Amino acid sequence: MADEHSRIAEIMQALPENERQMVNVINQIQEQKGFISRDDLRDLAAQTGQPESSLEGLVSFFSSFRTRPVGRNRVSVCYGTACYTRGADRLHDRLTGELELDADGTSADGFITIDKVQCVGACSLAPVLVCNGTLEGKVKSHQMPAKLRELREDDAKRG
Amino acid sequence: MQSAAEKLFSTVRAKLQIAPLKYTPPPPAAQQQPRAEREIALQLADRCGLRQIPQHLREIAEQGHALLCPANMSRINVGMASCGQAAGAGPWAARLAARPDFADRVLVRNVGCLGACFGEPLVDVRTPDGLHYLFGQVSSETHWPIIRTAQQRSLQRGAWLVLRERRPGVFTGFEDLAIEKSYRDSFAAFFEHQKRRITGNCGLIDPLSLPEYVATGGYFAFAKALLERRPEDIVAEISASGLRGRGGGGYRTGWKWEAAAASSDRRRFVIANADEGDPGAYMDRTLMESDPHRVLEGIMLAAYACGAGEAYIFVRHEYPLAVARLRRAIGDARGAGLLGESILGTAFALEVGIIQSGGAFVCGEESSLLQVMQGRRGEPWPRPPYPAQRGLHGHPTVINNVETLANVPWIIARGAEAFREAGNDDSPGTKIFCLTGDIPNTGFIEVPLGAGARTVVEKIGGAAHRDVKALQIGGPSGGIVPYTDFAMDFTSLNTAGAMIGSGGLVVLDKSRCLVDLARHLTSFMTEESCGQCLFCRDGLARLANLLENLTNGTGDPGQLEELAELSRAVASLSLCSLGRTAVNPLLTTLRHFRGEYDAHIAGTCPAVYCKPLIRFEIIPFRCTDCQGCLDCPVQAISYQAGKGALGYTFDHGKCTRCRACAEICPHNAIRAVTGGVAP
Numbered sequence: 001m002a003d004e005h006s007r008i009a010e011i012m013q014a015l016p017e018n019e020r021q022m023v024n025v026i027n028q029i030q031e032q033k034g035f036i037s038r039d040d041l042r043d044l045a046a047q048t049g050q051p052e053s054s055l056e057g058l059v060s061f062f063s064s065f066r067t068r069p070v071g072r073n074r075v076s077v078c079y080g081t082a083c084y085t086r087g088a089d090r091l092h093d094r095l096t097g098e099l100e101l102d103a104d105g106t107s108a109d110g111f112i113t114i115d116k117v118q119c120v121g122a123c124s125l126a127p128v129l130v131c132n133g134t135l136e137g138k139v140k141s142h143q144m145p146a147k148l149r150e151l152r153e154d155d156a157k158r159g
Numbered sequence: 160m161q162s163a164a165e166k167l168f169s170t171v172r173a174k175l176q177i178a179p180l181k182y183t184p185p186p187p188a189a190q191q192q193p194r195a196e197r198e199i200a201l202q203l204a205d206r207c208g209l210r211q212i213p214q215h216l217r218e219i220a221e222q223g224h225a226l227l228c229p230a231n232m233s234r235i236n237v238g239m240a241s242c243g244q245a246a247g248a249g250p251w252a253a254r255l256a257a258r259p260d261f262a263d264r265v266l267v268r269n270v271g272c273l274g275a276c277f278g279e280p281l282v283d284v285r286t287p288d289g290l291h292y293l294f295g296q297v298s299s300e301t302h303w304p305i306i307r308t309a310q311q312r313s314l315q316r317g318a319w320l321v322l323r324e325r326r327p328g329v330f331t332g333f334e335d336l337a338i339e340k341s342y343r344d345s346f347a348a349f350f351e352h353q354k355r356r357i358t359g360n361c362g363l364i365d366p367l368s369l370p371e372y373v374a375t376g377g378y379f380a381f382a383k384a385l386l387e388r389r390p391e392d393i394v395a396e397i398s399a400s401g402l403r404g405r406g407g408g409g410y411r412t413g414w415k416w417e418a419a420a421a422s423s424d425r426r427r428f429v430i431a432n433a434d435e436g437d438p439g440a441y442m443d444r445t446l447m448e449s450d451p452h453r454v455l456e457g458i459m460l461a462a463y464a465c466g467a468g469e470a471y472i473f474v475r476h477e478y479p480l481a482v483a484r485l486r487r488a489i490g491d492a493r494g495a496g497l498l499g500e501s502i503l504g505t506a507f508a509l510e511v512g513i514i515q516s517g518g519a520f521v522c523g524e525e526s527s528l529l530q531v532m533q534g535r536r537g538e539p540w541p542r543p544p545y546p547a548q549r550g551l552h553g554h555p556t557v558i559n560n561v562e563t564l565a566n567v568p569w570i571i572a573r574g575a576e577a578f579r580e581a582g583n584d585d586s587p588g589t590k591i592f593c594l595t596g597d598i599p600n601t602g603f604i605e606v607p608l609g610a611g612a613r614t615v616v617e618k619i620g621g622a623a624h625r626d627v628k629a630l631q632i633g634g635p636s637g638g639i640v641p642y643t644d645f646a647m648d649f650t651s652l653n654t655a656g657a658m659i660g661s662g663g664l665v666v667l668d669k670s671r672c673l674v675d676l677a678r679h680l681t682s683f684m685t686e687e688s689c690g691q692c693l694f695c696r697d698g699l700a701r702l703a704n705l706l707e708n709l710t711n712g713t714g715d716p717g718q719l720e721e722l723a724e725l726s727r728a729v730a731s732l733s734l735c736s737l738g739r740t741a742v743n744p745l746l747t748t749l750r751h752f753r754g755e756y757d758a759h760i761a762g763t764c765p766a767v768y769c770k771p772l773i774r775f776e777i778i779p780f781r782c783t784d785c786q787g788c789l790d791c792p793v794q795a796i797s798y799q800a801g802k803g804a805l806g807y808t809f810d811h812g813k814c815t816r817c818r819a820c821a822e823i824c825p826h827n828a829i830r831a832v833t834g835g836v837a838p
Binding site: 016018019021022023024026027050054057058059061062063064065079080081082083084085086087090094097098117118119120121122123124125126128133134135136137140141142145 | 241277279441478510514517518531534593594596601602635663665676687689790792
């Protein structure tokens, strides 16, 4: 706990002084830990003197903050207007159809998290997905099973 | 004297009727002019009206100019914005840069996006004689031609377009280039009909290089303002230019600045709103990724004009590359003495910080953005007081969109009058639009405000008139309007029921169902509603529900009345512009495309799109019995060998309408049909 405590302080210290807004700090926590745990928020509240409830409110307000662990792989399907008109839901349906995901879009074995994102700004390549941080454009739904197979193989290699 | 080999080649060429590949540039009358390196800073200062150039800026400009127009080297620009990277430019550029034979002959630079996203990966080869050879959709086939063009300094096969510097050796942005020769007319037309002012550097300079930006005239406007003008002059210039906010509202920038500058409170802020939430719009991302210093210079000028000592850039969570490049730009500007304490030796001091949002559409609304910056949920508050009067922590705060700020250095450098040369009285200047959807030339473009829709969609976008059904303009708060030749400015679009928004332009062809699109946009807005106002929160949800009934084929005629009435209530009873404009897609489609709604009530989808209203069938004469479609994820296609196309049977109950079969079929032999329920 003490370790964790200093970890949050470290994250805050790493930010330039004029950028220590709460939303920046929470973004950094998610960046480094993958998600924002209850404990992190409690520590942050203690560090900043803000009530935990207001931090909770801030986190729940945004769609990209996660409060539960994410899968080892992350595929985000862009649902911007351009992607939607060019078949984003077919991609999403095919991906989720191939997997068994919980309400958060994470598979039980922690292999993958599938989520929707509102426009990554690469509309000219629609439909787009972001696979582990890499943009992929002009994808087709029937390529999805192969994509998942590929990710699974890499996943197995890494153990 | 021709050598024997050359003679042989020319005979072979003549016989095979191959045009000689070598491209001869025009007689170099201009080449006799002295090279412009020494005078570039003077020229830039002249253009911008700066009387005394700080020595330091002059040196940086010369350094940058040597990179942009190297005297005895070719320069290869590889487009490496998000779109270029997604198209695979990264590894390719790295391989090129590592070539040992390029060492002192060819300079390889990573640049941003030229806007022609359909041509990515896009490469620009500049030869020392001031010619730019543009190669589009670079692949292994154009790999060698590019290398040879750079090395031999003459055109090889495969270029799409050749541009010429009007005065060879002077390059300060796209305006200095003229079309020399076009090998692909649609690509030339894409550039020809644009007016590239604030995107003039995008895709032509290295966004990570401060010197290259300075060599295009960057920070000259800032130096002029700081050393030779008073803050009130800058505010007056912006007011005179009539610049209007490019983020959606269209509010006059000058008014905001005047209000903040007039405040008695000495602590003031400037915030660049880069929370570009509109799906289908990415002009802010492109500007930040391709020309971050221009955005930064706009912020600095705004801060100087309004007397702010602290500035922030509020960026979307989804734009990591933009954040990285801005951070680099801020660091470099500070290193060059353009940020921090006593800038350029004056008393002016400025710090710029970056705030990353967490992904919420409503944060584009300025009062919501301020809430988040103060650590609260982004729920908008009623205005007035406007942020320019009382904003961040209660102090006057000027919040401008990124594109608006990118206009500011141009206006200060060239003057309000020059700015008004483009556009019309009510909407002066140029605007960036993002052309996406069913159109060949997707990308981001800059045209004078008031340009005709047909110029944009057909001449620049390359679409055929008969294919375009509708335009979705201005993101989910904008509208879906029939395709006619209306003027693209603030007033005309409002009349059509849409709005310019941030400038997203999704072109829709006949295969797109507008009822379904209205449903998609309405449910997007439902999710993004902050929940404060009853009608926005629950009214939108009900609307999305009703629309879903229509796309499911369970709608009835009475629902259209309910849709119209409820959406009027949502629009008039919401606090912020999210709720007030959220029903625009629905209202505009109801107004312009009523027939599609009626058809859905009758159980058909004219665009053959809505899953519950369609089924698939095989077109027998196209089918080659290749069995590709048997890859159906739910095994809804059964097959009997030896019967050709008739051997395939669809189980419509099992079929999920995922279209995998239609996408896989190499002969387009599977089509969707609507009308009546399948047996």
